[in-house]
Amino acid sequence: MNKLLALSIIGLSFLACNKKTSSKTKEEKPNIIFILTDDQRWDALGYTGNALAHTPEMDKLAKSGVFFKNTIATTPICAASRASIFSGLQERTHNYSFTSKAMKDEYMEQAFPRVLKQSGYYTGLYGKFGVKYKKLDSLYDVHENYDLRYDRKDITSYYYKTLGKDTVHLTRYTGEKALQFLDKAPTDKPFCLQLSFSAPHASDNTVEQYFWQEENNHVLENVTVPDANISSDEDYNKLPQLVKDGFNRLRWYWRYDTPEKYQHSVKGYFRMLAGIDNEIAKIRTKLEAKGIADNTIIVLMGDNGFFLGERQISGKWLMYDNSLKVPLIIYDPRNKEHKDVEQMALNIDVPSTILDFAGVEAPKSWHGKSLKPFINEENVNLERDTILIEHLWDFKNIAPSEGVRTQEWKYFRYVDDKSIEELYNLKDDPRETNNLIHNEQYQDVLNNLRAKCEDLIEKYKDPYALIIENNTFDGKAFRWIVSKDSKKQSAYQILLASSQENINKNIADVWNSTKIKGNTKEVVKPKALKLEKGKTYYWKMRIYDELNRTGAYTKAQKITN
Incomplete structure (x- = not known):
């Protein structure tokens, strides 16, 4: 071999080796699956020690990832919460709820799926979008928007979609659409798949309220569900009259006012969650089969909390933690160090977090913070002292309320009568049973929280509101x-x-x-x-x-x- 040929071979080998090294060192953007459940309260997981929950797959994600123990839906109602998740904004700002005709275009122009799509991600949605907005094509490459049928008065509220010749439960349908997405997603770009399950939301217009798949009959089959915490007459009588007169109490009669209804409804709630858990197992199996499990981040969250008979009420909407707190799990297979985080995370943090994982800068107008540092860093501090909590839907059967929450304290009031106020020390009274509003010892705390509430209301006011x-x-x-x-x-x-x-x-x-x-x-x-x-x-x-x-x-x- 002559010297020139030898040098050429060495040079080509060096270039090939260098090219290989460069491709390895270049960071590959992760795929992201965002799973949003409907009405899943923060403790509706086996991982939290809840013996009623059958959620082995969710528990695996929590054990292998990061579980945020104090995640707050800043507005505990599905329409407004989802609007906040898409827009990264407080309800006070986007001002969207059920009776709004549409989400304002100015806010959806910076919706996180659109930002991801514009940055090169392949985006998809299956399930409940939950916000009135006609331009879904601008957010998603593929999408199918559906929810349980509130116009149905029987099991067909959940069973109306078909796979082949079979009519299946919406949970099964959403899971299958996820598997099809994974099979068809392009391999030359990362994807973000949003799965928005309707479960375990009740079928409000039916007698039965809850419909689950037969395969989940085993969940709590031979179990008598214990009475809900703080569900005595005394606990109920502490509620303001405007809550007693509203939908929270009405829906308690639908679901819990007899022992038979209570057993059926609570078991139905957890059986429907088990159905979602089954689909997560199938999705993770598919990720492994496709060889992309090691580069696919899974984020799981509930859109708002839920009352399972506490205070002799049902539904959500109120400022108690049963209604506000939701589960949030972030599983990054590239960093499997498990953590439980005590700091308050918010629903409006999720879009910033997803964009951070994708290497995309979040819009400056967003109110949330990225939670990504908790995955791969130590001693992370969100520097979050006080958060605004609110439910502003102007609807006579659900009293609107507003307030603030810290790690230790909560203050809130009712918008239509601000003289009705509540103050709780969450550290000493996590169930919020001892209203300290008239306790002279805590008047300084009360006045401070009132002032913070006013400050945050002003900070987050809607810039597009009519004046x-x-x-x-x-x-x-x-x-x-x-x-x-x-x-x-x-x-x-x-x-x-x-x-x-x-x-x-x-x-x-x-x-x-x-x-x-x-x-x-x-x-x-x-x-x-x-x-x-x-x-x-x-x-x-x-x-x-x-x-x-x-x-x-x-x-x-x-x-x-």
Whole structure:
């Protein structure tokens, strides 16, 4: 072999070796599967020590990954929580809930699936999107949006989708769509698959409430479910009347008011969770078969918590931890060091976390923080002192509420009557049974939390909300001017009170117009409304925009008749 040929061979070998080394050192973007369950409370896992839960696959993910023990759904209702997850924003900002006509485009333009898709990820969604938005093609390469059928009054609420010739449970259908996605996803780019299970949400319009797959009949089959914690008459009587009069109590009658209903409903809830667990097992098996398990991150979270009979109520919506806390597991097969995290994580952290794993910068407007550092770093501190918790849906059967939570304390109040307040020391009273609102020893804590609540409400206010520039009352009519396009007003509400204190607490002890649809800017004083001569009154108002999003109340105006 001559010297020139030898040098050439050595040079080519060096280049080949160097090229091989470079491809190894270049970090491969991970695939991401985001599993969102509906109404799964934080302790509905075997991993938390809950003997009622049959969730071996979820437990494996928790044991091999990072489990966030104090994850909060900043707004405990599925529509608003999902809007927060997509947008990375507090409900106070996006102002979306069930009766909104649509999610505002300005917020969805930075939705995390769209950002991922634009950065080169292959994105998919199967299951409950949960937000009114017509441009799903801009978010996902492939998608199928469906939920349980609330218009059905029987088992077909969950059994209406088909695989081949078989009509299957929605949980099975979603699992199968996931397997098909994994088979068809392109191999030249990473993917992000969002699986949004309807389970274990109840079929509200049915007698049975819960429908599960036959294969899960064994779950709790020979078990008598113990009574719910803090479910005595005394616990129920502590609730404000506006909660007792609402859907939380009504749905307790649907599910738990007899021992037979209670056993059926609680077992049904956990059997439906077991069905999701079965699908997770199949998905992980498929990942192994495809040879991509070692580079696929799995994130599992519930959209909000749930009452399983505690306080003799059902549903969610309220500011108690039963309603607020959800499970959150992040499993990264590239770093299997297990951790349990005590710090408060939030539903709005998930989009920032997913983008961080993908190596994509999160929009500056988002409110959440990335949780990725907890996976591969030590001594991580989110520096999160106080969070805003809220449920603002303007719906007469569910009292809206707002407050703040720290690691140790929780304060909240009801929006339609701010005189109804609750204060709990979560460290000493994790079940929130001892309301300290009138305890003189904690008035400094109370005042501090009230102030923080006001600060966060101001910080997270909706920048697109309609603003009332001027509202006046001349003794005959209430009038106002909308600063932006006046055609955007779809409704209004006026409150009139006998004192500054009452109007500040939204107590309309003189007159409450309630929500009135229309774009009028003038309301003549009702004839039945008699104001005493020489007496001082106070009034405020709010308006709704073209998407039926609730605006904030104006500052109170003084009236001397």
